Amino acid sequence: MLLINRLSQSDARILMSGAEQKAEEIGVPMCIAITDESGNLIAFERMDGGKVHSTTVAQDKAFTAASARKATHEFNEACIPGSDNYLFGIHTALGGRLCIVGGGFPIRVNGEVVGGIGISSGSPQQDMACAQAGIDKFNLSSL
Amino acid sequence: MLLINRLSQSDARILMSGAEQKAEEIGVPMCIAITDESGNLIAFERMDGGKVHSTTVAQDKAFTAASARKATHEFNEACIPGSDNYLFGIHTALGGRLCIVGGGFPIRVNGEVVGGIGISSGSPQQDMACAQAGIDKFNLSSL
Amino acid sequence: MLLINRLSQSDARILMSGAEQKAEEIGVPMCIAITDESGNLIAFERMDGGKVHSTTVAQDKAFTAASARKATHEFNEACIPGSDNYLFGIHTALGGRLCIVGGGFPIRVNGEVVGGIGISSGSPQQDMACAQAGIDKFNLSSL
């Protein structure tokens, strides 16, 4: 039997609230998705003005980051046609659900991945900043 | 040009919280989804212990109720093989995303549909009770 | 509650007719799709000779432009492997429904996105020209 650590709903709310604060600060209404360590959705919020397609993209970023245990922008950097890492094409996996656009991060506690956060509606850099703000708030709360 | 009324994020939180209170009262951790009037997700919560497949089913119930402007259990009652209403089969539409299992309700304000709520993880009757509790709380808050 | 402006059917007909006139002028039978601000279809026409796959592509272009609130060719310009904008891969989102091929434009009234137009069957430049002609006619009619 394996013993798995997983984000709870109250953990998810801390992540969500940190991301939302940053989104309000930069003035971009975001779609924010939090998944568990298996990539299944725990919490989602589309701030007033968040984009329709981002409801799916945010979930897919969180799923990808939790499952792959790395940030989606790391996939993005490595996914280049003709590169000798043989990674190009990963972005079409699972019918495109594996998302390599920046804005998805794994959530780690003591080095172990316990969930994922995915944000969409701004530029990937804006999405990344809000996801990081969520993680920062979560890390502070667990000290 | 048309003018459309749509649930805001703060409206969604009232619906969510009413449903969650009922779920705690009956002791069934639920997946709760709120969509806008077009069926696009605004808010989602999987209470600790909510079921994995219910993350999708709850969203599909809310989508269906908002789009069809009726409760999913009303479809359920009418969707019978050989019935002279010619409705049987509607449950496979949109790749099964059109959900006729009880637990999805449209949200109305002044008779107009402004969103949908979908709940899944309990029996359909339990899901329906929690969705109704969310709507009751929302209606009270708008008096 | 939010108040949303949305294209009406009569608005859609003006957009459609402007696009169609341009298509006839350049001699390319087009598929023309008009969506509302949430990306859901309002009107569609396949001119005699329009291409079969374009029935889907036109809808996806209109959906993408309405949802993302930018033209699909803007995504196209920015979606480059290895670029430091971390956007590459967006073209496979939503099972490829998020379309970055030129020919999709958001429809704006007073700066707010109220719908989308997507055109397919010619070259992307031809599709873009016809979509722009639809928008020009619509803008003139709203003066």
Place this chain on the structure above:
Amino acid sequence: MLLINRLSQSDARILMSGAEQKAEEIGVPMCIAITDESGNLIAFERMDGGKVHSTTVAQDKAFTAASARKATHEFNEACIPGSDNYLFGIHTALGGRLCIVGGGFPIRVNGEVVGGIGISSGSPQQDMACAQAGIDKFNLSSL
């Protein structure tokens, strides 16, 4: 943070071997799928002669049983058009991935669902018998 119990690979092998022994005994080559508690695949085996479509159906049965925390044949018994339980239609959820054909069982340890087993290629009764044999062997091994 939540603490989750999950089948390990060695647990999965015991389940698999119990199911396989029964399949050999009744002379029906089976597809056998074992998932974790979130419905994600841990182990799969198509015995020589197992059916092609059953590679998917076995996985869907195991996913459904783990996620819903009940056997797929229990869904089957309750999913009846016109029934007052409002459950009919659940079989088309998730694009039909939610499988209500007999042969999927949750795996429980101390009352908690830690995974699922799904079997396909025989009649549902044969599939159920083999799944139960896997569970029996697993339960004996944990005494």
